[in-house]
Amino acid sequence: MNHYPAGPHLSRIETPSDLREHFNIEDLPAVCDELRDFIVDVVSEKGGHFGASLGVVELTVALHYAFNTPEDQLVWDVGHQAYGHKILTGRRDRFHTNRQYGGLSGFPKRSESEYDTFGVGHSSTSVSAALGMAVASKLSGQHDKKHVAVIGDGAMTAGLAFEGLNHGGAEDANLLVVLNDNCMSIDPNVGALKEYLTDITTSKAYNKVKDEVWHLLGRISKFGPNAQAIAQKVESAVKSALLKQSNLFESLNFRYFGPVDGHDVEHLAQILEDIKDIPGPKLLHCITVKGKGYAPAEEGSATTWHAPGLFDKKTGEIKKAAPSQPKPPKFQDVFGHSIIELAKQDARVVGVTPAMPSGCSLKYMLAEMPDRAFDVGIAEQHAVTFSAGMATQGKVPFCNIYSSFMQRAYDQVIHDVAIQNLHVVFCLDRGGVVGADGPTHHGAYDLAYMRCIPNMVVAAPMDEVELRNMMYSASQLHDGPYSIRYPRGTGSIVDWKQPFEALPIGKGRRLQNGNDIAILSIGAIGTQATEACEALAQRGISAAHYDMRFAKPIDEMMLHEVFGKFKHVITLEDGCIMGGFGSAVLEFMGDQGYQAQVRRLGLPDRYVEHGTQAELYAENGYDAASIVACAVEMAAQAGTSGAMQSA
Numbered sequence: 001m002n003h004y005p006a007g008p009h010l011s012r013i014e015t016p017s018d019l020r021e022h023f024n025i026e027d028l029p030a031v032c033d034e035l036r037d038f039i040v041d042v043v044s045e046k047g048g049h050f051g052a053s054l055g056v057v058e059l060t061v062a063l064h065y066a067f068n069t070p071e072d073q074l075v076w077d078v079g080h081q082a083y084g085h086k087i088l089t090g091r092r093d094r095f096h097t098n099r100q101y102g103g104l105s106g107f108p109k110r111s112e113s114e115y116d117t118f119g120v121g122h123s124s125t126s127v128s129a130a131l132g133m134a135v136a137s138k139l140s141g142q143h144d145k146k147h148v149a150v151i152g153d154g155a156m157t158a159g160l161a162f163e164g165l166n167h168g169g170a171e172d173a174n175l176l177v178v179l180n181d182n183c184m185s186i187d188p189n190v191g192a193l194k195e196y197l198t199d200i201t202t203s204k205a206y207n208k209v210k211d212e213v214w215h216l217l218g219r220i221s222k223f224g225p226n227a228q229a230i231a232q233k234v235e236s237a238v239k240s241a242l243l244k245q246s247n248l249f250e251s252l253n254f255r256y257f258g259p260v261d262g263h264d265v266e267h268l269a270q271i272l273e274d275i276k277d278i279p280g281p282k283l284l285h286c287i288t289v290k291g292k293g294y295a296p297a298e299e300g301s302a303t304t305w306h307a308p309g310l311f312d313k314k315t316g317e318i319k320k321a322a323p324s325q326p327k328p329p330k331f332q333d334v335f336g337h338s339i340i341e342l343a344k345q346d347a348r349v350v351g352v353t354p355a356m357p358s359g360c361s362l363k364y365m366l367a368e369m370p371d372r373a374f375d376v377g378i379a380e381q382h383a384v385t386f387s388a389g390m391a392t393q394g395k396v397p398f399c400n401i402y403s404s405f406m407q408r409a410y411d412q413v414i415h416d417v418a419i420q421n422l423h424v425v426f427c428l429d430r431g432g433v434v435g436a437d438g439p440t441h442h443g444a445y446d447l448a449y450m451r452c453i454p455n456m457v458v459a460a461p462m463d464e465v466e467l468r469n470m471m472y473s474a475s476q477l478h479d480g481p482y483s484i485r486y487p488r489g490t491g492s493i494v495d496w497k498q499p500f501e502a503l504p505i506g507k508g509r510r511l512q513n514g515n516d517i518a519i520l521s522i523g524a525i526g527t528q529a530t531e532a533c534e535a536l537a538q539r540g541i542s543a544a545h546y547d548m549r550f551a552k553p554i555d556e557m558m559l560h561e562v563f564g565k566f567k568h569v570i571t572l573e574d575g576c577i578m579g580g581f582g583s584a585v586l587e588f589m590g591d592q593g594y595q596a597q598v599r600r601l602g603l604p605d606r607y608v609e610h611g612t613q614a615e616l617y618a619e620n621g622y623d624a625a626s627i628v629a630c631a632v633e634m635a636a637q638a639g640t641s642g643a644m645q646s647a
Helices: 016-022 025-046 051-055 057-066 083-097 126-139 159-168 192-202 204-223 226-243 265-275 295-299 331-345 363-368 380-392 403-418 446-451 464-476 526-538 556-565 581-592 613-619 624-638
Strands: 073-076 147-152 175-181 255-261 282-287 349-353 373-375 396-402 425-429 457-459 482-485 509-512 517-521 543-547 550-552 568-576 597-603
Touching (some): 016 083, 025 051, 025 057, 051 057, 057 083, 057 147, 057 265, 073 126, 159 175, 265 282, 331 396, 331 425, 331 464, 349 380, 380 396, 380 403, 396 403, 403 425, 403 446, 446 457, 446 482, 446 550, 457 464, 509 526, 517 526, 517 556, 517 624, 526 568, 550 581, 556 581, 568 624, 597 624
Parallel strands (some): 073 147, 147 175, 175 282, 255 282, 349 373, 349 396, 425 482, 457 482, 517 568, 568 597
Antiparallel strands (some): 457 550
């Protein structure tokens, strides 16, 4: 039941055509106010991405007002900022289900709405996608169709964005790139482009002369068609003189407009109306404030208010339940504190992350050891090859990238690290299902895609202590690429800060003896197997549990023990079963000539939607209850629990 009322203007808008047909440009500020209030009302109680959407309320309204969406194609980069877009495009009454199991996706999604022209979730895709649309429309003779890419300054630092801009400048297509410049991604932006944009936006002299140039343009237009060209040459010279560099975007053959106030909706709508029919590639540079219009988000930490969870909309107090007893830490924090310990012991250790120092907790090392920790911006490919370069000089880089984001740097993992057998430790955060962010962010494939790479060690800790020990072992016992994957969220051990212990590569551990069935798990999902073993014991089924730790090299001695004793085996992984850990077990069984009934539990060969981790474990059949059901079914097929061993 939707109990979130919309204001008098917003309640009249079911689709953008209502916005365009029923409201004058002077009504748009009121629409923006109501849209912002609606986002605050819902997100404060339901959670989700927050600051980014508040920052583009005016831009969202102006775009849908000036352009004939969905005929005109609007592409949102990443999609963290697309909540206002969803509300204006027929989903207001369902917006309270955003990121909930079975509800709206947290990102634009083609299957959800015709207004979602391109599925997004990872950064920096918008320019290339919108350019592809623009060129396709041109080829189809749809010369009046407009194509808009909205990209943030953080996403603009990625190489893919520049590839799109470089190509876009060479195509005579109807492409408008809107640069949403808030000087902040999830974490503070880094790199030369950030400094460049800051130069543009803060040069008072440039902006003053720019205005004078355009006023001059208006006055001299009566002197003929060349007046505009003359004025543009004057402006270009002014830019070069005052900024001591030519405009980056104009050098790529984009018509540059801005910087403009991204919160003046009337002015924005007018600018968009004025420039939308100018042919060829164009870029509008908008200056916005993340969290605009909600004081706690606007004045507080942009990182905190990116996705704050539930909060009191009146006070801005973020609601966090006080634990009744000590809780295990997040895996990311174990990484963040452990790498500092390792770095203090070993001068070779350095940390690298592509723009996620808070998400992966490299922030602690950046604060304590700023010369040995590197946030390279949204540039996963660069992060991997940068790490490879350091490894050639004797450093041991811990390159921390979310599992789903590492997909973007797969060539670099193979070509720049593995082929050269360089000592880079990949720490893949968010391995497995991640919850509300859904299929674009699930770390479903890393066990499979890392396992097939020569020279690569593929490890996954079951708990916090194993994570620490794998990090230590990766730095001290190995001299090649080493992948450690762990999930989003908390682990299972409160007293986790134990002395480092070397873990032999490719060696698992038996956690529980059993006689009837063997459960082989890898990673933190093994806690579900522990719970299942206890439930099975109550049913008279004796289950052995093996924490395999490594998908590659797999513990062959342990597998000989398993297949020598058991005819019924369950493999468990929080990842795809196609080519993953279970496949490795089956390959061993086949290669060694063993025969057994093996059931692989994990993610199926389809894209899994969003929901809580617990909901998704259950839906896809690898939570504790599903493991029990699988074991009971295998027992029934064998006749009796005792018959399983001798079957």
